Amino acid sequence: MAGRPALLALDFDGVICDALEECALVTWLGGRPHDRAIPGPEQLRLVPREFIDRFRTVRDYARTLDHFVVAHLPEAAALGCQADFDRLYEALPSSYVQKFTDAANAARQWFRTRETDFWLDLHTLYPGVPELLRRHSGSVAIVTAKDEGSVHAILGRHGLDETVSAVFGECGRKAEAIEEISARWGVDLKDVTFIDDNLTNAVRVARTGAVSRWAQWGYQTPEHRAQNAEWGVPPLHLEDLAGLVPVPAAV
Structure with a gap:
């Protein structure tokens, strides 16, 4: 199957x-x-x-x-x-x-x-992100505080809107959104990888059982870096994006 x-x-x-x-x-x-x-x-x-x-x-x-x-x-x-x-x-x-x-x-x-x-x-894509979205095309959800219309417009400008299957816009409860994604798409939480530059969001999502990674190229504070020594959310750097490959479908 x-x-x-x-x-x-x-x-x-x-x-x-x-x-x-x-x-x-x-x-x-x-x-x-x-x-x-x-x-x-x-x-x-x-x-x-x-x-x-x-x-x-x-x-x-x-x-x-x-x-x-x-x-x-x-x-x-x-x-x-x-x-x-x-x-x-x-x-x-x-x-x-x-x-x-x-x-x-x-x-x-x-x-x-x-x-x-x-x-x-006024919106600049980070290096390696377009390639990441294309590799995972059809298996990408955006979970963001930004409104859904803006997300679609920006992705469309770069020819990337079709790579995204769902946008959870104006989202303040990202852990709940990840649980909804898991249930809606019938995928175990352990098979969902979440990436956020805000450590608080990354920690909350990690507690759901999803794989959570803390992006190091966005917005963060020295305080968060110190706190993560205790919380242990794996950091992710831009150069690591090439290693995030889709899990192939089993046969």
């Missing part, structure tokens, strides 16, 4: 592509009015450099779009650990966070649909 190939579940930002400037731009516009008469390239130039630097710090700790709101707090520039980040985020009123998230999503939607070339050019 024919077996099933292993499944590959990937985070998007920080694993498949680098979109730091795009995320910083929509975060900036999530906290102020978006003058749509100003084209995207000029909007990006108007974002203060100190805000982009602060966003870069926040990005290392954030897991979902709503977390990006912390970049609007001046004290975020001095973040030193996950607990400090969590404390800043949890102190914000939920109504403020929701208003920010809605505005940031609206800005992203505008650029994606009205200034498409500018928006797509």
